[in-house]
Amino acid sequence: MGPEGSGWARRKVRAVVLCPQSPRSPPAFAHAPILRGPDSGRVSRPSWARWFPGHPGLHFPAGLPLGWKALLAKSEVISFPVVQLHLNRTAMRASQKDFENAMNQVKLLKKDPGNEVKLKLYSLYKQATEGPCNMPKPGVFDLINKAKWDAWNALGSLPKETARQNYVDLVSSLSSSLESSSQVEPGTDRKSTGYETLMVTSEDGITKIMLNRPTKKNALNVEMYHEIMHALKAASKDDSAITVLTGNGDYYSSGNDLTNFTDIPPGGVEEKAKNGAVLLREFVGCFIDFPKPLIASGQCPALGHLPSPSLGYSIAVYASDRATFHTPFSHLGQSPEGCSSYTFPKIMSPAKATEMLVFGKKLTAGEACAQGLVTEVFPDSTFQKEVWTRLKAFAKLPPNAMRISKEIIRNREKEKLHAVNAEECSVLQGRWLSDECMNAVVNFLSRKSKL
Numbered sequence: 362m363g364p365e366g367s368g369w370a371r372r373k374v375r376a377v378v379l380c381p382q383s384p385r386s387p388p389a390f391a392h393a394p395i396l397r398g399p400d401s402g403r404v405s406r407p408s409w410a411r412w413f414p415g416h417p418g419l420h421f422p423a424g425l426p427l428g429w430k431a432l433l434a435k436s437e438v439i440s441f442p443v444v445q446l447h448l449n450r451t452a453m454r455a456s457q458k459d460f461e462n463a464m465n466q467v468k469l470l471k472k473d474p475g476n477e478v479k480l481k482l483y484s485l486y487k488q489a490t491e492g493p494c495n496m497p498k499p500g501v502f503d504l505i506n507k508a509k510w511d512a513w514n515a516l517g518s519l520p521k522e523t524a525r526q527n528y529v530d531l532v533s534s535l536s537s538s539l540e541s542s543s544q545v546e547p548g549t550d551r552k553s554t555g556y557e558t559l560m561v562t563s564e565d566g567i568t569k570i571m572l573n574r575p576t577k578k579n580a581l582n583v584e585m586y587h588e589i590m591h592a593l594k595a596a597s598k599d600d601s602a603i604t605v606l607t608g609n610g611d612y613y614s615s616g617n618d619l620t621n622f623t624d625i626p627p628g629g630v631e632e633k634a635k636n637g638a639v640l641l642r643e644f645v646g647c648f649i650d651f652p653k654p655l656i657a658s659g660q661c662p663a664l665g666h667l668p669s670p671s672l673g674y675s676i677a678v679y680a681s682d683r684a685t686f687h688t689p690f691s692h693l694g695q696s697p698e699g700c701s702s703y704t705f706p707k708i709m710s711p712a713k714a715t716e717m718l719v720f721g722k723k724l725t726a727g728e729a730c731a732q733g734l735v736t737e738v739f740p741d742s743t744f745q746k747e748v749w750t751r752l753k754a755f756a757k758l759p760p761n762a763m764r765i766s767k768e769i770i771r772n773r774e775k776e777k778l779h780a781v782n783a784e785e786c787s788v789l790q791g792r793w794l795s796d797e798c799m800n801a802v803v804n805f806l807s808r809k810s811k812l
């Protein structure tokens with residue numbers, strides 16, 4: 362670790378955790394660790410329902426060191442304006458029995474619905490049982506309790522009956538969406554509903570993986586990393602001929618979700634960085650190994666690191682003339698990833714790659730096309746029509762021939778790409794512990810800077 366690593370790396374941080382409560386007890390502040398697998402950044406829990414029934418207790422242990430306190434305090438990691446579920450079914454009124462059933466149903470969910478939803482459930486439970494928020498506002502460093510307070514307080518004077526109905530509706534939609542995720546079989550020609558952060562459809566021989574966090578500019582949170590990997594693995598086995606990666610909303614992606622840096626596991630920032638490197642290596646590895654033609658179709662700006670893997674390994678990149686490509690690694694105190702340190706200088710030229718990867722120069726779609734990063738640029742007004750006409754024609758070509766052709770083009774490089782990926786992740790692991798990186802993240806989270 363370099364000298365500047367001292368700012369973050371030596372500080373130990375204990376966990377910010379969600380804890381089990383009895384559905385009928387008032388929210389308490391018990392202690393239950395978030396468990397992390399040894400080789401993954403993903404939170405794993407023996408059974409999430411065990412520690413999150415109808416209203417979660419949330420625990421924020423004392424003793425956080427000052428630097429991380431400042432970071433966490435400035436972040437809005439636990440804020441949750443975006444629960445994209447329809448909650449306002451006013452025509453029906455849920456009975457007390459429905460409400461109790463819903464509380465029991467929550468305990469049976471097999472998949473963790475994520476903090477945003479859990480806080481929504483908590484706030485609806487409190488509103489339904491106690492009415493408008495009646496707790497004193499917690500202090501700024503008391504992040505978890507503040508998140509809970511914010512959630513409950515945000516419901517204002519919502520009537521108890523409506524809160525009860527919304528709770529029942531939310532649980533019902535969770536039960537169907539989370540249960541169905543385990544039932545989705547790769548290879549089916551239909552919309553897959555089991556993803557939280559993606560929309561995946563398979564039609565006309567094309568599997569379309571659409572990043573679907575438009576309100577966050579499609580920033581990649583940990584769940585999205587996992588879901589993209591899952592979707593790619595499923596697409597590699599399904600009966601589609603080609604796979605298209607695209608984004609919903611006005612950004613193809615805004616890169617790594619910077620709040621990923623704020624949820625610190627019991628092992629502290631070093632463990633966080635280690636898990637992040639494992640996750641990133643696995644994520645990029647999925648792109649390297651993806652066997653079918655992969656097309657990135659971007660009508661809007663692409664920021665950060667999704668451009669690297671998808672530009673580096675896609676057979677084709679189609680962009681509208683409104684799209685831009687930006688890899689601001691240095692701005693964020695980070696370093697190239699997604700094999701861009703190897704693929705970009707080969708595709709472009711070392712000098713142009715330096716401008717992009719070291720100085721963070723943003724390229725227009727036209728410039729990226731001239732540099733060979735983008736296959737073709739289409740006018741924004743006709744982008745969808747022209748690209749999809751072309752994709753549908755490609756999808757009718759013999760799939761095995763396409764797969765074998767891709768294999769022969771890419772296979773010689775595969776080993777090298779995996780080695781580059783490993784090296785980049787190891788370097789990044791060190792960068793994530795640096796003051797340069799911490800300052801950039803803090804600046805963004807405290808809304809002092811945008812790219």
Ligand SMILES: CCCCCCCCCCC/C=C/C(=O)SCCNC(=O)CCNC(=O)[C@H](O)C(C)(C)COP(=O)(O)OP(=O)(O)OC[C@H]1O[C@@H](n2cnc3c(N)ncnc32)[C@H](O)[C@@H]1OP(=O)(O)O
Pocket residue numbers: 402442576577578580581612615616617618619620621622633634636637638640641664665666667689690693695698793805810811812
């Ligand atoms: C130890 C860590 C483990 C991590 C796990 C693995 C990580 C692998 C990482 C590999 C290296 C990757 C590098 C990168 O991706 S570098 C790029 C990072 N991205 C950014 O820096 C972009 C930051 N965003 C912005 O600058 C602007 O939001 C943007 C220019 C994209 C859009 O500006 P605009 O004004 O149009 O919109 P808003 O800023 O209001 O954004 C709307 C909401 O979206 C949230 N948002 C946007 N981007 C991100 C992001 N990258 N991370 C988190 N949140 C993001 C933004 O905060 C707004 O939210 P609110 O409405 O709630 O305020």
